[in-house]
Amino acid sequence: MSLPSSAIASEGGVALKTAKWSFDGIFGTFDRTAIKRGGQIFFQVCGGCHSMELMSYRNLVDIGWTEDEAKELAAGYEVQDGPNEEGEMFMRPARLSDRFVPPFPNEKAARYSNGGAYPPDLSVITKARANGTNYVYSLLQGYKEEVPEHVELAEGTNYNEFFPGNQIFMAQPLYGEDVEFADGTTVDLEQEAKYIVNFLAWAAEPELEARKSLGIKVMLYLILLTGMFYALKRRIWSRLCLDEYTHGPYEEQYQKDLDDHKMPS
Ligand code: HEC
Structure with a gap:
């Protein structure tokens, strides 16, 4: 992802000019x-x-044109429409949806x-x-x-x-x-x-911005999930160790610790 694209030269062999995008x-x-x-x-x-x-002209509204500006721009062009009631095609000014x-x-x-x-x-x-x-x-x-x-x-x-x-x-x-x-x-x-x-x-x-912000959310979600699983793993394993201590091969030590009041029962 971080590889500089500027490293790629054009086909003519001259390195491309680059800008910060x-x-x-x-x-x-x-x-x-x-x-x-x-x-x-x-x-x-x-x-x-x-x-x-x-x-389409309406796409311009997503990126900073006001609706009126985009309408005015569109109206400067003509598109073919029709057929009208007489069955004929006709020209009309372009609209936002064109x-x-x-x-x-x-x-x-x-x-x-x-x-x-x-x-x-x-x-x-x-x-x-x-x-x-x-x-x-x-x-x-x-x-x-x-x-x-x-x-x-x-x-x-x-x-x-x-x-x-x-x-x-x-x-x-x-x-x-x-x-x-x-x-x-x-x-x-x-x-x-x-x-x-x-x-x-x-x-x-x-859709670049939406794609990137979704990507960031997915990464945050995965990081959070990893953290939760890690906490869960620690809980489960601490429990397993405790079981081994109280009822497993270390039970004798546990009894001794109990007698010495080193462990709560
Ligand atoms: C007077 C007509 C004309 C205008 C104005 C014009 N172009 Fe072109 N453009 C062409 C023609 C013809 C080609 C095909 C060139 C060729 O194949 O040799 C072309 C090709 C291109 C290419 C493709 C190059 C490639 O690698 O194939 C790009 C990109 C391009 N123009 C961008 C622009 C941009 C951006 C503008 C406005 C700032 C612009 N052009 C204005 C006629 C024009």
């Missing part, structure tokens, strides 16, 4: 502020190309707009990649303008230190100060990468 470790919990800001980055930047089909509306209607459209590459769904991306949190964190900071001499970039690709093979179709999505948060602040690239990874890690495992 509040959700790591057995007592780890999510940082609500970071997740909310990460969500804002997702909707304003990544969501232009990537879907998150496992998430899944995140994907940027492209299907994979072909997504590839067509992205030089033939498919922007993967980000619902569980931090679980789908080895050392996923540090990997995505590094990937977003891994773009290099200067391409090493021995590398010839394929058309439409960008050089990224941490992407396996180093040539990625995704253009650098974040540069720092890309998104203005609710309180009017902006942050640098490193901090933005941290926020979006917090959001993606929560999306990939929203």
Whole structure:
């Protein structure tokens, strides 16, 4: 459990950048502020190309959006509904119960707009990649303008230190100060990468806190149970020893002790 995941290098051989994640470790919990800001980055930047089909707008309410904020966000997207009384499908604004509306209607459209590459769904991306949190964190900071001499970039690709093979179709999505948060602040690239990874890690495992707190309760329960069994064992064995003393092979000694008033009868 305590092995540092930073020890694992990316496939390209360059060691990944690492950050302190509040959700790591057995007592780890999510940082609500970071997740909310990460969500804002997702909707304003990544969501232009990537879907998150496992998430619904109402999930945002669990993690710090007010219901009105989430409703307003959802209403900015359209989903197909129907059929209506005339048997026709129609578009309506998305509601809390709808899944995140994907940027492209299907994979072909997504590839067509992205030089033939498919922007993967980000619902569980931090679980789908080895050392996923540090990997995505590094990937977003891994773009290099200067391409090493021995590398010839394929058309439409960008050089990224941490992407396996180093040539990625995704253009650098974040540069720092890309998104203005609710309180009017902006942050640098490193901090933005941290926020979006917090959001993606929560999306990939929203039940993490419940799982960890159950784990801690189970451990406490086992420790308590061990203590009780130990006390019980001592009681039973002390009784057995006493029986041996009073009625077993040491009975003579017991009688003698009794006579000497060393033992209560
Ligand atoms: C302009 C479109 C576009 C935007 C905006 C964009 N991406 Fe991508 N992304 C892509 C494409 C295309 C790929 C596939 C790249 C490839 O296969 O070479 C990709 C791949 C990825 C991958 C997978 C890398 C891998 O190991 O396979 C991750 C993770 C990712 N993007 C995260 C993000 C995040 C986080 C954001 C927002 C900060 C973002 N992307 C914004 C187009 C985009």
